[in-house]
Amino acid sequence: MPLAKALELAQEYDLDLVEVAATARPPVCKLMDYGKFKYESAMKAREARKNQAHTVIKEMKLRPKIDPHDYDTKKGHVVRFLKQGDKVKITIMFRGREQSRPELGYRLLQRLAEDVQDLGFVESNPKQDGRNMIMVLGPHKKKTEAMAEAREAQAARKAERQGGTAAEEHAEEPAEA
Numbered sequence: 001m002p003l004a005k006a007l008e009l010a011q012e013y014d015l016d017l018v019e020v021a022a023t024a025r026p027p028v029c030k031l032m033d034y035g036k037f038k039y040e041s042a043m044k045a046r047e048a049r050k051n052q053a054h055t056v057i058k059e060m061k062l063r064p065k066i067d068p069h070d071y072d073t074k075k076g077h078v079v080r081f082l083k084q085g086d087k088v089k090i091t092i093m094f095r096g097r098e099q100s101r102p103e104l105g106y107r108l109l110q111r112l113a114e115d116v117q118d119l120g121f122v123e124s125n126p127k128q129d130g131r132n133m134i135m136v137l138g139p140h141k142k143k144t145e146a147m148a149e150a151r152e153a154q155a156a157r158k159a160e161r162q163g164g165t166a167a168e169e170h171a172e173e174p175a176e177a
Helices: 003-012 034-051 068-083 096-100 102-115 143-172
Strands: 016-021 028-032 057-062 087-093 120-129 132-139
Touching (some): 003 016, 028 034, 057 068, 068 087, 096 102, 102 132
Parallel strands (some): 057 087
Antiparallel strands (some): 016 028, 087 132, 120 132
C-alpha cells in the first residue's frame, strides 16, 4: 500500500509505522506501538542476561604432604564449587625434594577425583607443569541447573521459616479441655 495511506492508517489507530525489512523490495512495514515493543524487547534481554551463566574456574591449591583434616576441608570446598556448577582447577604445589616424588601428587589428585566423582568428572588429567601438578574437574550439571536448584532450595527454606513461625504461634496457645 502507498506510504501516505499506511501513515494515515497508523494515525487512525494511534500506532507507529515501523520498517521491518528495509532491504526487501518493496520495503516491509508494520503497524505497532513502538514504545511498547522497545520495552518488551528490553525486558526479554534483561531476563536472558539474568538466566545466563558465567563459567567460572575456581582454584584449590594443595601440597603433597597434606593433613587428613586439611584434605577434608579442601575437598569440602571442591564439593561446594562443583555443586554450584563451577569448574575446579586443583593445583598440587611441590617444594624442594617433593619435586622428585610426583607420584605423591598424582595419587592425591586421583584420590580427590574418586571422592567427588558423583558431583564431577576429570576434565583434564593430572599433568606436571614445572613445580606444580594440575588437574581440572568439571561438574556433571550445568551452571544454570545448579542456579535453578539453589533458587528452589532458597524458596523452600523461606516457606519453611514462615510456616515454622505460624506453627510456633499455634503451639503457644493453651489447649482447651
